[in-house]
Amino acid sequence: MNVPDNLKYYKEHDWVRVEPDGTAVVGITEFAAESLGDIVFVELPEPGTKIKQFDKLGEIESVKAVSDLYTPIGGRVVESNQAVTDAPETVNDSPYDSGWLVKIELSDAGEIDNLLSAAEYEALLAAEG
Amino acid sequence: MAPFGGWDMPIQYESILVEAKAVRSNAGMFDVSHMGRIEFTGPGAAEFLNRILSSDVPKLRIGRARYGVICNPQGGIIDDAIVYRLDEERYLLVPNAGNADEVIDWLKKWMPDSGVTMNIITNNLSMIAVQGPRAIEMLDSITTNDLSKVRPFRIVEAPLLGTDALLARTGYTGEDGFEVMLPSGSAVALWDALTERGATPCGLGARDVLRLEAGLPLHGNDIDATTNPYEAGLGRFVDPDRDGYVAGDALQQIRNAGPGRSLVGFVMRGRGIARQGHHIMNGPDQIGEVTSGSVSPTLDMNIGMGYVPTGLSDGGTRLQIDVRGRLIEAEIVPLPFYSRRKNE
Numbered sequence: 046m047n048v049p050d051n052l053k054y055y056k057e058h059d060w061v062r063v064e065p066d067g068t069a070v071v072g073i074t075e076f077a078a079e080s081l082g083d084i085v086f087v088e089l090p091e092p093g094t095k096i097k098q099f100d101k102l103g104e105i106e107s108v109k110a111v112s113d114l115y116t117p118i119g120g121r122v123v124e125s126n127q128a129v130t131d132a133p134e135t136v137n138d139s140p141y142d143s144g145w146l147v148k149i150e151l152s153d154a155g156e157i158d159n160l161l162s163a164a165e166y167e168a169l170l171a172a173e174g
Numbered sequence: 175m176a177p178f179g180g181w182d183m184p185i186q187y188e189s190i191l192v193e194a195k196a197v198r199s200n201a202g203m204f205d206v207s208h209m210g211r212i213e214f215t216g217p218g219a220a221e222f223l224n225r226i227l228s229s230d231v232p233k234l235r236i237g238r239a240r241y242g243v244i245c246n247p248q249g250g251i252i253d254d255a256i257v258y259r260l261d262e263e264r265y266l267l268v269p270n271a272g273n274a275d276e277v278i279d280w281l282k283k284w285m286p287d288s289g290v291t292m293n294i295i296t297n298n299l300s301m302i303a304v305q306g307p308r309a310i311e312m313l314d315s316i317t318t319n320d321l322s323k324v325r326p327f328r329i330v331e332a333p334l335l336g337t338d339a340l341l342a343r344t345g346y347t348g349e350d351g352f353e354v355m356l357p358s359g360s361a362v363a364l365w366d367a368l369t370e371r372g373a374t375p376c377g378l379g380a381r382d383v384l385r386l387e388a389g390l391p392l393h394g395n396d397i398d399a400t401t402n403p404y405e406a407g408l409g410r411f412v413d414p415d416r417d418g419y420v421a422g423d424a425l426q427q428i429r430n431a432g433p434g435r436s437l438v439g440f441v442m443r444g445r446g447i448a449r450q451g452h453h454i455m456n457g458p459d460q461i462g463e464v465t466s467g468s469v470s471p472t473l474d475m476n477i478g479m480g481y482v483p484t485g486l487s488d489g490g491t492r493l494q495i496d497v498r499g500r501l502i503e504a505e506i507v508p509l510p511f512y513s514r515r516k517n518e
Contacts (some may be wrong), residue, residue, distance in 0.1 A: 086445075086447050086469070088445075111498070130445075
């Protein structure tokens with residue numbers, strides 16, 4: 046299972062990467078994408094929406110089931126990935142790259158410290174079996 | 175794997191969407207051994223089944239199959255099933271897995287003291303459905319029979335992989351194909367032979383998507399003991415005017431009055447997927463409930479079925495589905511969503 050070292054993780058199987066300009070890119074992990082199976086629908090917040098760390102971010106649906114999405118980081122949504130809402134399978138194909146979900150302007154960079162490192166997230170996956 | 179009607183069943187092998195597309199474009203195979211297989215023999219078999227099933231059993235000729243429902247005396251659907259006439263005094267009934275015990279209890283309740291013997295052979299025979307445009311040619315290359323000559327809703331006994339099998343040209347996907355019943359010891363050999371010939375293993379997830387596209391109801395979702403066959407759009411499989419039919423009185427009344435609600439198909443016009451249990455709305459008023467909903471990979475739309483008042487059941491009627499608090503526009507369309515003739 047691919048768990049890139051340069052990302053931070055939330056236990057609900059989301060990742061976040063802080064860009065040099067301070068915006069955070071958020072997505073779901075390869076484990077989450079594979080567990081869901083064929084992703085067929087993604088509902089994401091409008092740009093401008095303010096969300097708190099670990100709040101519900103949106104919904105993601107596979108053929109069989111609906112799951113809530115949670116944000117690993119709080120702030121203001123500056124962009125939702127149109128490619129993903131138009132073609133939800135992009136999340137299956139490329140969860141860490143073109144399948145990103147939202148970009149968020151951080152409200153508090155210190156929130157990153159509440160998240161897991163790649164090694165910690167891998168340990169969590171191993172524990173969940 | 176997931177528990178289903180007392181069996182452990184695969185929801186998917188690789189991908190529900192890939193499996194569903196394989197059935198529409200090539201061939202897929204489903205292990206449907208969880209379906210019941212109940213054999214009835216004896217001079218009273220036809221008369222007995224005629225009391226239980228919604229369609230006229232004595233009219234069924236040898237080697238033919240008929241779909242029907244099993245109704246309680248109020249007209250509620252205990253289960254749906256296919257009955258096959260194998261010989262003069264030998265019938266095979268294939269109901270669903272989910273309520274096999276209930277069906278068997280129901281059959282026992284009406285079973286006469288003599289003239290008919292019921293034999294539950296579910297665990298002796300496995301059942302593999304092979305479905306899709308290439309299903310017949312794949313099976314043909316395994317049997318000595320020319321299966322293309324077996325017409326839809328017919329069943330033949332034929333040698334297959336060194337054993338005797340029952341091959342029925344029936345299915346639950348909207349595609350051509352067969353349902354093969356054979357001794358369980360030979361099931362893996364058939365699965366392997368079909369794999370070699372390019373059939374895609376398919377799970378319950380794909381089966382559910384395909385049957386919904388084909389507008390086929392699923393017992394437990396779209397039909398159950400609280401629904402009757404007329405409102406479920408199954409009236410053409412019901413003959414309530416036969417002597418001794420246990421649900422005849424109730425079904426005659428329902429037929430004569432006309433159903434107050436109807437099972438309809440709808441396509442989503444807004445962004446969202448309807449799911450079982452979502453409310454069907456007409457503006458501020460709830461008018462029904464979704465009984466099945468999914469994406470349709472074949473039609474590239476989101477589709478569903480549910481009951482609405484018969485006065486609001488015409489094709490083209492706009493309504494809304496309450497998808498977890500969001501009202502999404504939908505439109506009633508005639509069933510089936512997909513048929514292999516219509517969509518060719």
